[in-house]
Amino acid sequence: MEFIGKFHPLLIHLPIGLIIAAFGLELLFRKSSNPISLKSIRFLLGLAAMTAIISASLGYFLSQTGGYDSEVLFIHQWSGIALAFLISIFYLIRKTNKNGTVLRAGWGVILFVLTIAGHFGGSLTHGSEYLIESAPDMIRNIFISDQNKLIDKPLDSAIVFEDIIQPIIKRKCWSCHGNDKNQGRLNLQTVTGWDKGGKNGHLLKAGDPLASLILERVYLPIAEEKHMPPSGKPQLIASEVALLEWWIAQGGDFKSKISSLKRNQRIDQIIQPEFGNSDIYTELEVPSFDGDVLNSLQSAGIRILSAAQGTSFLEVNFSRDSLINPDRLKLLQKMKNNITRMDFSYSGVNNEQLEILGQFPNLVYLSLAGTTISDKGISHLKRWDNLQYLNLHSTEISDESLNNIESIPNLKKVFLWNTNTTEAALAKLIKSKPKLKVDY
Numbered sequence: 035m036e037f038i039g040k041f042h043p044l045l046i047h048l049p050i051g052l053i054i055a056a057f058g059l060e061l062l063f064r065k066s067s068n069p070i071s072l073k074s075i076r077f078l079l080g081l082a083a084m085t086a087i088i089s090a091s092l093g094y095f096l097s098q099t100g101g102y103d104s105e106v107l108f109i110h111q112w113s114g115i116a117l118a119f120l121i122s123i124f125y126l127i128r129k130t131n132k133n134g135t136v137l138r139a140g141w142g143v144i145l146f147v148l149t150i151a152g153h154f155g156g157s158l159t160h161g162s163e164y165l166i167e168s169a170p171d172m173i174r175n176i177f178i179s180d181q182n183k184l185i186d187k188p189l190d191s192a193i194v195f196e197d198i199i200q201p202i203i204k205r206k207c208w209s210c211h212g213n214d215k216n217q218g219r220l221n222l223q224t225v226t227g228w229d230k231g232g233k234n235g236h237l238l239k240a241g242d243p244l245a246s247l248i249l250e251r252v253y254l255p256i257a258e259e260k261h262m263p264p265s266g267k268p269q270l271i272a273s274e275v276a277l278l279e280w281w282i283a284q285g286g287d288f289k290s291k292i293s294s295l296k297r298n299q300r301i302d303q304i305i306q307p308e309f310g311n312s313d314i315y316t317e318l319e320v321p322s323f324d325g326d327v328l329n330s331l332q333s334a335g336i337r338i339l340s341a342a343q344g345t346s347f348l349e350v351n352f353s354r355d356s357l358i359n360p361d362r363l364k365l366l367q368k369m370k371n372n373i374t375r376m377d378f379s380y381s382g383v384n385n386e387q388l389e390i391l392g393q394f395p396n397l398v399y400l401s402l403a404g405t406t407i408s409d410k411g412i413s414h415l416k417r418w419d420n421l422q423y424l425n426l427h428s429t430e431i432s433d434e435s436l437n438n439i440e441s442i443p444n445l446k447k448v449f450l451w452n453t454n455t456t457e458a459a460l461a462k463l464i465k466s467k468p469k470l471k472v473d474y
């Protein structure tokens with residue numbers, strides 16, 4: 035049954051074509067009283083009625099295979115059945131009825147119902163934004179005006195799920211997981227849908243982003259079939275993933291306000307300028323990169339993502355990753371000019387491995403917070419001309435590292451609390467680099 039149902043989308047073009055052909059003849063011969071013209075029109079109508087009935091039956095079998103949005107399916111199904119019925123009636127009355135008003139009304143109704151059935155059929159398979167999705171930007175912007183705006187109310191009153199998470203999911207996931215279409219039996223357009231999850235159940239594990247199905251699928255290498263969004267579709271960017279992670283880590287609640295959740299500096303950087311933190315990269319020029327290389331890194335299990343759509347900046351996330359080894363870091367060297375941000379917080383990175391990191395010339399942000407890094411590691415770091423943020427809190431570094439830190443020319447902010455540095459040495463650093471913000 036499922037097999038024959040699959041012919042519905044193919045066969046459906048027959049009655050549509052026949053109806054339009056019959057309508058064409060009707061227009062062409064509207065002044066003619068030649069019996070041949072009537073016969074031709076009726077012949078086409080008869081074929082249309084037959085194929086419409088067969089298509090509708092196949093459609094019924096297809097609908098039984100599930101996975102479609104029920105409201106859209108309801109409209110499509112009943113308008114399809116109505117169309118098959120209307121065409122059959124019209125075929126019967128067309129033989130004798132000569133009343134122009136009846137004919138015009140008949141055609142009007144048929145073409146109207148055909149449009150409805152066709153439109154909702156298209157929405158079932160392609161999602162309701164299918165048409166505008168590939169439209170030129172100018173047209174798209176008319177329909178998707180809030181595309182780049184993350185929050186349009188005061189930060190304090192914004193709800194994390196509604197104002198931050200859903201707009202991202204709307205842009206990148208609803209076309210397949212929305213009210214119109216439930217791929218994987220997952221609807222991300224409603225809270226109920228989020229709660230219920232897809233065919234594999236719960237999406238979220240409160241407090242544990244990496245064990246949450248939704249992020250598991252996002253973090254899969256893009257070449258993998260189960261990666262979300264599927265390859266070829268607009269992908270999530272690093273800041274969007276960071277927001278999802280943050281929200282789930284903080285409990286993944288649907289009602290919480292931004293002001294009630296703990297924000298770290300990274301999240302502030304993303305949220306405060308409404309969207310994206312790519313502004314910190316504006317003075318940087320990096321070459322474009324080879325997408326295949328990016329895919330191969332992702333396939334090797336490295337969480338590396340584009341920093342913002344349409345830029346060549348890459349961000350690497352090794353946070354809480356205990357399996358860091360020199361080989362994995364060396365893989366990244368293929369992208370060393372493009373990597374602008376690396377997060378090793380609470381990971382297994384060690385002093386020796388930092389030598390490799392010294393060779394990334396365009397690093398703007400580096401976090402080593404919560405690792406076993408000590409002065410020996412910091413001494414490997416050559417001068418970075420572009421480094422602006424360095425996070426070293428909760429590490430074992432001492433006063434010895436402060437000289438190295440001082441020599442980083444463009445450093446704007448360094449986090450040093452919970453380290454072995456002394457207040458006297460920190461005071462000296464602050465004095466000699468007045469523009470540097472030292473958080474301790």
Ligand code: HEC
Binds near residue numbers: 210263
């Ligand atoms: C082009 C269509 C498409 C887009 C866009 C898309 N998905 Fe999917 N998604 C699918 C399909 C098809 C499946 C079912 C097959 C599978 O499990 O891989 C699926 C399955 C899933 C599942 C597994 C559900 C389960 O319980 O098995 C999750 C989770 C998921 N998607 C999340 C997302 C997220 C998050 C986004 C947006 C960032 C997204 N998807 C965007 C097509 C899409």
